[in-house]
Amino acid sequence: MKHDFINIEKKWQEKWEDAGIFHASEDHSKKKFYGLVEFPYPSGAGMHVGHIKAYSGLEVVSRKRRMQGYNVLFPIGFDAYGLPTENYAIKTNTHPRVVTDTNIANFTSQLKRVGFAFDWTRVVDTTEEGYYKWTQWIFRKMFDEGLVFRATTLVNYCPSCKVVLSNEDSQGGKCDICHSDIVQKSKDVWYLRITEYADKLLFGLDDVDYLPNVKLQQENWIGRSEGAFANFAIKGTDDSLRIYTTRPDTMFGVTFMVIAPEHPIIEKYAAQISNIDALNAYKEECAKKTEFERTQLVKDKTGVRIEGLTAINPANGKEIPIFISDYVMMGYGTGAIMAVPAHDERDYDFAKKFGIDIIEVIKGGNIEEAAYTGDGEMVNSEFLNGITTKKEAIAKMLEFLAGKGVGERGVQYKMKDWAFNRQRYWGEPIPIVHCPTCGMVGVPYEELPLRLPNMDQFEPGEGGESPLAKVESFVNCTCPKCGGAAKRETDTMPQWAGSSWYFLRYCDPHNENMLASKEALEYWLPVDWYNGGMEHVTRHMIYSRFWHHFLYDIGAVPTKEPYAKRTAQGLILGPDGDKMSKSKGNVVNPNDVVDEYGADVLRVYVLFMGEYGSATPWNDSSVRGVKRFLDRVAGLTDMAQGEGVTPKLESAFHKTVKKVSQDIEDMKFNTAIAAMMSLINDIYDAGTLTRDELGIFVRILCPFAPHICEEIWELLGHEGFASAAEWPAWDEAKTVDATVTYAVQVNGKLRATLDLPKDMDKDSAIAAAKQEPKVIQFTEGKTVGKEIFVPGKIINIVVK
């Protein structure tokens, strides 16, 4: 048979679609497998080979599961709200709905051309009313439960996109979407109280099977730290400065305090601060600094002493100065610290610069040279002196502080609450009404979805105002509570909203009464295996785990954790080894590969090119190598004859079935494919194989290259689809050869190889090895010491 991929692939894609073999069954008595890939953002650029690699991994796993008899849910959808579409719509003066529909149609046809076994009856589109109704519903529930609040704060603002960004979206001081510099701006912000779920998100990681570095990144993101709060009295007032520290044991070493430039205490005592102008000047200077300047100047500490206010160290009653400095931030802890220059590098730098006392309280370092952050014996610390463990010192100090009523244990997180609103058109409207008498009122559930009004002009207002504010029929409404005139919230949700629960909708995508039926959720959840990019493990995954934990708490979902297992694929780099980008012109378009070589070649290549989890450059020549392999597979149809087994291929077949079966589970697709290539080399060497054997071969290859395998399966006279055929089994006994090749070493150096029966005992094997001429040559006239025998592997004779 010739590998006529153009006709074969089209033919089988149509047959699969007609037969609906990839539709998940509603038969909830069968064992299930829910494989999830990150649904794409349907950009105008179309699909990227990276998408193909991302989906091919679980595609293979899911197809194998189906062949193993599982009821498989392997869905796809589109995360279609978002800025790129909106910006494109503005630029081309096309409605984002039209842009989105075009892009989704394009993605759909591209995905179908690759032959992915998605259940196309369950496609979700986050911009559809039937979907975003439930996104709004979840938000409303959070509003009811007090997890939504509004505050006026300094926010990360992108002057180019004209939109407020969460901390997650503005890492490194750059806008995640357009990479412009972020500025701080005072704004009304809707927050989701994700910090309330910090511990649940952290401890929930114990119950899931995520890649170790995925877990680590999430742990770091949540950033839990255990320490203590303490109050430092301000001399001559009833006030105190509350600090957070992880090192209460060092409190006798506190020689000054530092507070954030924005700390409210400054304003409160402005009248008695003699240098208030200098403080305000410093504060203004800090506000102007970009993120870049801040990070570049880490080592050069700046600050101003507050003249007129001093604090009292609660440990020893000593009076200490207070400074403001931008190395202390309002957003973490209490915005104030106790400074222990002897044992904290930042405090040390600051003390050196400002000539402040440095008092050693832990022995072990040289505080003339640098801060000492290690362990050691406590000194200069009154009741702590002599203690050598940090744990004991902390306990004693906390006891002391508690006795005085000025301190207690506490926990802090790096994670911040989630800034949830965007001043943009192409997003889910936030279902809240502002009533002059009732305040903020949720849009009644029965009025959901709150539809996004149709508009012609979607540019954000100059002051960063949402485009929806221009639609009077949308803005003006009546208060659901009192019936009086009210105004709707005009901001929309961030793109992360729709993607925070899409995997739930797949379980029951057409349900009009709830986000998904209880039965469907109980059957399908949790997602058995979720694969996606490393770039989504902190933001998307943390957000969606948060929503899921919340839904669990209100009884809307049956599992605490949404994803049982999480893996990640590595990037595909350009042929030049650089990250693919339009500007570098090194982007590979999957369509071109399908046109030239076929979908099967593309699929096999992206899995064969390297270790699935690492970044690998694209290589056109290697693609042709995969083409050659599949052409040779097609050629097997001319060779296959008869039934049963070919003796000299039998063990190779069992070994390959075993290797492919196991490697798929470990996502070692490259070695699985290599094993099949090896087998085909063996078959061509043998020059023969049976039709039964060819049937086995196409079934293990089917998840990787399904089109060609279906064609051969049909040619072999089978009814039904290879994709629905049974996954081949292997016989462990037949994976072991009757004889094994031993490496025979003298003093650890290979001197000969020897084929011996697999069960031969140590003495006979060593005796056989000693007959080898090469062994005799190297042992002659020497004293034999140890004789090492590793069954099935090695014989090593040690001589002197």
Place this chain on the structure above:
RNA sequence: GCGGGUAUGGCGGAAUUGGUAGACGCGCUAGAUUCAGGUUCUAGUGAGGGUUCCUUCAUGAAGGUUCAAGUCCUUUUACCCGCACCA
């Protein structure tokens, strides 16, 4: 700065977890087939030395443990990815 990871032929990568380093693929060399080849087939292909066969060296670098190290330990270099003044 802190945390994590990686380093193997000309290239992408294998290596049963301490047991014949370089599977598989690309590329390259030679030969055959073909009107032609970015076709197909056969053989070879880590490096050096003697040339049917041997032999020495070789997994970023330097030490160590072991009968045996790509794999374990110590030191070190380079690169990649997170986080970044987190108190």
